[in-house]
Amino acid sequence: MADVPTDAPQHCPGTQSEQAGKSSACQGCPNQSICASGLPKQPDPAIEEIKQKMSTVKHKILVLSGKGGVGKSTFSAHLAHGLASDESKEVAVLDIDICGPSIPRIMGLEGEQVHQSGSGWSPVYVEDNLSVMSIGFLLGSPDDAVIWRGPKKNGMIKQFLRDVDWGGLDYLIVDTPPGTSDEHLSIVQYLSAAQIDGAVIITTPQEVSLQDVRKEITFCRKVNLPIIGVVENMSIFICPKCKKSSEIFPPTTGGAEKMCQELNIPLLGKVPLDPQIGKSCDEGKSFLTECPDSPATVAYRNIIQSVKEYCSSHKVSDK
Amino acid sequence: MEGDEDKDNLSSVKHIVVVLSGKGGVGKSTVTVQLALSLRQAGKRVGILDIDLCGPSIPRMLNLQSKDVHQCDAGWVPVYADRERTIALMSISFLLENVNDAVVWRGPKKTALIKQFISSVAWGELDYLIVDTPPGTSDEHLALVEGLQRYSIDGALLVTTPQAVSTGDVRREITFCRKTGLHILGIVENMSGFVCPHCEECSNVFSKGGGEELAKVCGVRFLGCIPLDPQLSHSLEEGRDFIEEFPQSATFTAFKHLAQAVERGPP
Ligand SMILES: Nc1ncnc2c1ncn2[C@@H]1O[C@H](COP(=O)(O)OP(=O)(O)OP(=O)(O)O)[C@@H](O)[C@H]1O
Numbered sequence: 001m002a003d004v005p006t007d008a009p010q011h012c013p014g015t016q017s018e019q020a021g022k023s024s025a026c027q028g029c030p031n032q033s034i035c036a037s038g039l040p041k042q043p044d045p046a047i048e049e050i051k052q053k054m055s056t057v058k059h060k061i062l063v064l065s066g067k068g069g070v071g072k073s074t075f076s077a078h079l080a081h082g083l084a085s086d087e088s089k090e091v092a093v094l095d096i097d098i099c100g101p102s103i104p105r106i107m108g109l110e111g112e113q114v115h116q117s118g119s120g121w122s123p124v125y126v127e128d129n130l131s132v133m134s135i136g137f138l139l140g141s142p143d144d145a146v147i148w149r150g151p152k153k154n155g156m157i158k159q160f161l162r163d164v165d166w167g168g169l170d171y172l173i174v175d176t177p178p179g180t181s182d183e184h185l186s187i188v189q190y191l192s193a194a195q196i197d198g199a200v201i202i203t204t205p206q207e208v209s210l211q212d213v214r215k216e217i218t219f220c221r222k223v224n225l226p227i228i229g230v231v232e233n234m235s236i237f238i239c240p241k242c243k244k245s246s247e248i249f250p251p252t253t254g255g256a257e258k259m260c261q262e263l264n265i266p267l268l269g270k271v272p273l274d275p276q277i278g279k280s281c282d283e284g285k286s287f288l289t290e291c292p293d294s295p296a297t298v299a300y301r302n303i304i305q306s307v308k309e310y311c312s313s314h315k316v317s318d319k
Numbered sequence: 320m321e322g323d324e325d326k327d328n329l330s331s332v333k334h335i336v337v338v339l340s341g342k343g344g345v346g347k348s349t350v351t352v353q354l355a356l357s358l359r360q361a362g363k364r365v366g367i368l369d370i371d372l373c374g375p376s377i378p379r380m381l382n383l384q385s386k387d388v389h390q391c392d393a394g395w396v397p398v399y400a401d402r403e404r405t406i407a408l409m410s411i412s413f414l415l416e417n418v419n420d421a422v423v424w425r426g427p428k429k430t431a432l433i434k435q436f437i438s439s440v441a442w443g444e445l446d447y448l449i450v451d452t453p454p455g456t457s458d459e460h461l462a463l464v465e466g467l468q469r470y471s472i473d474g475a476l477l478v479t480t481p482q483a484v485s486t487g488d489v490r491r492e493i494t495f496c497r498k499t500g501l502h503i504l505g506i507v508e509n510m511s512g513f514v515c516p517h518c519e520e521c522s523n524v525f526s527k528g529g530g531e532e533l534a535k536v537c538g539v540r541f542l543g544c545i546p547l548d549p550q551l552s553h554s555l556e557e558g559r560d561f562i563e564e565f566p567q568s569a570t571f572t573a574f575k576h577l578a579q580a581v582e583r584g585p586p
């Protein structure tokens with residue numbers, strides 16, 4: 001059913017069908033008039049251009065969650081720091097949270113601007129082998145709001161993939177906003193020819209979060225996006241004074257562990273709540289180097305190792 | 320449903336409050352629910368409109384996950400949280416067949432449904448309609464502001480957590496409010512300080528003071544801090560009424576003050 005868009009209404013007859021734009025399922029679909037006009041629908045030429053551009057990028061990883069504020073951006077940044085600690089690897093982070101970009105601050109790049117080079121926009125470098133692209137670098141002031149509807153956001157994402165001078169990369173990590181909407185559909189569609197290794201899904205332990213994450217997993221399955229695994233963030237809190245643990249976000253339905261069992265997805269690890277993580281993020285430093293011995297760092301490192309292993313085995317099975 | 324746009328189901332709604340934040344997971348839905356429960360305790364009739372279409376949280380927080388909405392002549396009948404019908408809720412959850420269904424929609428479809436939510440829910444008489452929103456400044460937010468244009472909105476309640484990562488996004492949301500002419504009722508700092516239940520030591524798990532600081536910088540009223548309280552997250556998980564169950568807690572007092580500030584209206 002290649003011609004049924006992933007965001008189509010139920011019972012969509014398909015864009016190439018005789019009934020396209022005319023069946024009852026087409027009522028209210030934003031594409032109804034395009035389909036009804038009978039214009040032969042060409043695939044977006046950008047998809048092929050992006051494939052060319054991405055031919056020098058070995059691994060592409062999405063960081064996703066249905067739920068807001070669970071630590072997607074924090075994880076994306078630390079995954080990048082962890083991978084880039086191997087100096088022989090080239091790593092980049094692409095932030096496609098267009099309305100709420102957090103990556104510039106978390107990676108210590110607030111106030112930086114992108115530069116135009118002969119071959120496109122140059123990303124901003126944290127270290128020699130770690131580069132970043134975010135809409136945050138295109139805004140003039142911390143008050144600037146990006147009040148954009150879907151199509152403009154999609155256009156920006158296309159530009160980020162096609163017009164940024166990424167160079168040769170071992171890993172491209174994509175940080176996303178919460179949800180299953182324009183940004184998510186666009187990144188998956190634009191990278192469809194270039195292929196994505198898979199998605200890391202972030203959640204917190206409570207059901208309020210898991211219920212949204214299950215929707216995100218449904219989305220991944222719908223668009224055939226492989227799932228590398230799930231990270232449970234903010235699992236427990238150890239009081240620095242009495243050393244006893246508290247479940248601030250209680251896993252009332254069994255947490256990520258039970259969800260992963262039920263849905264047959266790997267659980268990559270659990271990261272505890274640690275006030276130093278928030279502090280490192282606010283200061284734009286890597287928590288992994290700020291607090292190398294903390295339990296959260298150990299958890300992050302194990303997860304990063306699993307992601308590496310997934311990617312290398314993935315590459316083998318691909319060739 | 321034809322002519323929906325012209326229906327006026329909000330004519331008997333006295334006040335409209337929008338809960339906003341540029342940042343995800345800061346407690347917008349939590350504040351929405353606790354504000355509704357606090358206003359109800361003060362004798363008000365409250366409606367909640369949940370326009371987070373991809374990640375609706377309110378039904379679970381009120382223990383209404385498995386409910387359906389029905390049609391009547393005036394439109395959709397909202398789901399009531401109690402027999403006395405003091406809290407009414409409309410959410411996309413009630414329209415899904417399966418709880419795990421993903422709503423994979425681009426902007427125009429989201430906009431269409433939000434407009435329909437605004438015109439076609441038969442709220443009846445309400446003292447307050449509280450709108451819970453997803454994070455950001457995009458389709459849902461624009462659809463809401465457009466859809467409510469002909470009504471007078473009390474204003475927006477901005478929720479943040481103390482960290483700079485969060486207040487930075489909320490700062491952009493303030494610009495959104497100013498650009499779209501949405502009045503700002505104030506800023507609430509949520510998840511502010513955690514008191515260890517074992518030793519009473521207070522830890523600033525997500526830092527401290529960022530919300531108040533932001534309010535100052537942006538010239539917006541500061542409406543107080545809500546502590547990080549495991550009893551609150553627990554109540555929300557099980558859809559219990561925190562406001563009825565924990566009247567002794569500091570968290571209760573913080574929400575009461577918030578509700579009073581909302582009742583007092585714009586400064
Ligand atoms: N394990 C942790 N312990 C303490 N603080 C954490 C932890 N993980 C993340 N944080 C903090 O929680 C806040 C939310 O994290 P983050 O911004 O990464 O979430 P997000 O999922 O990207 O949010 P959004 O949905 O808004 O994009 C940040 O201030 C971050 O520093």
Ligand SMILES: Nc1ncnc2c1ncn2[C@@H]1O[C@H](COP(=O)(O)OP(=O)(O)OP(=O)(O)O)[C@@H](O)[C@H]1O
Nearest residue numbers: 068208343344345346347348349546547548552555
């Ligand atoms: N003060 C608090 N103390 C303890 N837990 C809290 C507090 N505020 C919110 N939570 C919990 O944090 C989680 C996130 O809160 P909530 O879902 O209300 O955020 P949100 O801003 O609506 O998120 P989203 O951006 O995904 O819509 C929930 O599980 C909630 O129960």
Ligand SMILES: [Mg+2]
Nearest residue numbers: 072073097102
């Ligand atoms: Mg983020």
Ligand SMILES: [Mg+2]
Nearest residue numbers: 347348371376
């Ligand atoms: Mg919410």
